Amino acid sequence: MPPKRKNNSPDKRVVKRAKKVMSLEDKMKILDSLRRGEKVVFLAQQYQVNESTIRTIRNNEKEIRETAEQVGVHGKTVKYVRSTNMEKMEDMLYIWIKDKTRQRVPLSSAVIREQALYYFDYLNKEISKTNEKITASKGWFEGFKKRYSLHNVKFSGESASADYKAATEFPKVFKELIAEKGYHASQVFNCDETGLFWKKMPNRTFLTKDENKAAGFKISKDRYTLMLCSNASGTYKCKPLLVYKSENPRALKGKRKDHLPVFWQFNKKAWVTGTIMEDWISKSFMPEVQSFLKTENLDFKVLLLMDNAPSHPKNLSDAHPNLEVLFLPPNTTSLLQPMDQTVISTFKAYYLRRVLKNMIADINRIPAGQVDPTGVVRDYWKTFSILQSILIVQSSWEEVSSYTLNASWRKLWPEIVQDKQSELNAQQIAQQVVEVAKGIEADGFKDMEAAEVVNLINENIDLTPSALVEILDPGHVPDDDDDLGSQEEPPHLSYKTVANTMSLTQEAFELLILNDPIMSRSIKFRHDCEEAMRPYTELQSDLLRRAKQSRVTDFFNKKN
Numbered sequence: 001m002p003p004k005r006k007n008n009s010p011d012k013r014v015v016k017r018a019k020k021v022m023s024l025e026d027k028m029k030i031l032d033s034l035r036r037g038e039k040v041v042f043l044a045q046q047y048q049v050n051e052s053t054i055r056t057i058r059n060n061e062k063e064i065r066e067t068a069e070q071v072g073v074h075g076k077t078v079k080y081v082r083s084t085n086m087e088k089m090e091d092m093l094y095i096w097i098k099d100k101t102r103q104r105v106p107l108s109s110a111v112i113r114e115q116a117l118y119y120f121d122y123l124n125k126e127i128s129k130t131n132e133k134i135t136a137s138k139g140w141f142e143g144f145k146k147r148y149s150l151h152n153v154k155f156s157g158e159s160a161s162a163d164y165k166a167a168t169e170f171p172k173v174f175k176e177l178i179a180e181k182g183y184h185a186s187q188v189f190n191c192d193e194t195g196l197f198w199k200k201m202p203n204r205t206f207l208t209k210d211e212n213k214a215a216g217f218k219i220s221k222d223r224y225t226l227m228l229c230s231n232a233s234g235t236y237k238c239k240p241l242l243v244y245k246s247e248n249p250r251a252l253k254g255k256r257k258d259h260l261p262v263f264w265q266f267n268k269k270a271w272v273t274g275t276i277m278e279d280w281i282s283k284s285f286m287p288e289v290q291s292f293l294k295t296e297n298l299d300f301k302v303l304l305l306m307d308n309a310p311s312h313p314k315n316l317s318d319a320h321p322n323l324e325v326l327f328l329p330p331n332t333t334s335l336l337q338p339m340d341q342t343v344i345s346t347f348k349a350y351y352l353r354r355v356l357k358n359m360i361a362d363i364n365r366i367p368a369g370q371v372d373p374t375g376v377v378r379d380y381w382k383t384f385s386i387l388q389s390i391l392i393v394q395s396s397w398e399e400v401s402s403y404t405l406n407a408s409w410r411k412l413w414p415e416i417v418q419d420k421q422s423e424l425n426a427q428q429i430a431q432q433v434v435e436v437a438k439g440i441e442a443d444g445f446k447d448m449e450a451a452e453v454v455n456l457i458n459e460n461i462d463l464t465p466s467a468l469v470e471i472l473d474p475g476h477v478p479d480d481d482d483d484l485g486s487q488e489e490p491p492h493l494s495y496k497t498v499a500n501t502m503s504l505t506q507e508a509f510e511l512l513i514l515n516d517p518i519m520s521r522s523i524k525f526r527h528d529c530e531e532a533m534r535p536y537t538e539l540q541s542d543l544l545r546r547a548k549q550s551r552v553t554d555f556f557n558k559k560n
Helices: 024-035 040-047 051-059 061-071 084-102 109-128 138-147 161-181 206-213 274-295 343-364 373-383 386-399 402-407 426-437 450-457 465-472 495-515 519-532 534-559
Strands: 188-196 224-231 241-244 263-266 302-306 323-327
Touching (some): 024 040, 024 051, 024 061, 084 109, 084 465, 109 465, 224 386, 343 386, 343 450, 495 534
Parallel strands (some): 188 302
16 A cells, blocks of 8 residues: 655644743743742743743752842843753863863863763762763853853864964064064063962871861862962062952951952952953052052053963953053963963962961970970961961062062063073972971971972862862851951051050060160161051051040030
């Protein structure tokens, strides 16, 4: 029997319903209607969708409401809800890509998509205990690149030789621009970000071993992003930009953020964003540089060199009329960027060295014979807060010499390097840290090795899935540094506090003068300290004057 012919007459054709993409706003209205008790069948008719669509929205209520909180209920462009695991996986993948590009490891679309599946599978099995599935398709990859502004990162299988070629050609372009615009070395700046695990010690130390044995959050995984910036002549260092995951850590309670020795910013991932970059340029970098160039009798024009990271928008030059931004070619940071030529590694070595010196200072405060170095170091580390970390950042950045800053331009602009002698390499700097550590009589300090210090300085981040989850999870905030939320106006220093401090200081001066056999030394110490304390002496006088004025005003108000 011949097969039946299809009846294509108009009255027999099956009309396929057009696919309807619902906005987030409509999904929220449906969820609210379901909570009021409205029926699925009624809502399906109202919105002209299948009943299964309404049920799917109901089953995904938690994820939809979380997305609405993030983008707003009127996010009409949101066509679907991205799961928490998907968002975490993409954050983990972004850190992985940044690390690989910093090492100039060529990445292809296929390799990145495979890594995405690996991270997503880990989150499913080990964290959320769910059975979600993704395909990591080419379409997803294109969307991922847009979401994380990865248009400047080279995703290909090309050899690293292409990077060397770009690094060879760029200095000529750079020098032509310098000559054309007439920039002085003091007007040319370079900035670069780096992650700092601010409470992390080399693995050999007992502090790290103790922490690894303990359950729960590992404080050594807590990090913030720093951005360091200085000019080519080495004559000016800008206030560091610091991005932390909390707006108001407990350790900064009562501190005015605009008076910190860093430009304080925050977001839940502690990453620099385009908005943060724009704020830094307009509120910190350009005002600082303008004042500096004025003291140098130089024109207020600035060339800022930076890499083409996703957090550096291409329109940054628009942030100020006196600013020109020049981007390095992709994947040449390690080859050309001045801050990457020992400046950041030197700063991190100085940071670690100052932390160790502070430990030694605490040990030396206890009389000989009564000291337990291990106990002192453990107590110091327990109370070491982000406030102390910020102070060490300031002093470590000040310690980086103008020679180191100037010499870092040797590969890009050798003509302006003043001293042609060789710089200290990472191994030599690490050895200096090791020598300081030998002064601490505690497990893992006296036998610390330079290689461990180099690993810590070079940001060898543990990129295992579990480590990345710890880094990215904003819920993991230690008790002594949790976010206090919005704060009221910080309190002012009282007259009593300042007066008591001055009294204690005077007692210390007198104690030294009475007991030091070399009187000229103690007198010089007192003179230097009094000079340094002048701002507080003036503040004390001002507070006293205002207190007297207030009493007089209150007296006349009572009489009236």
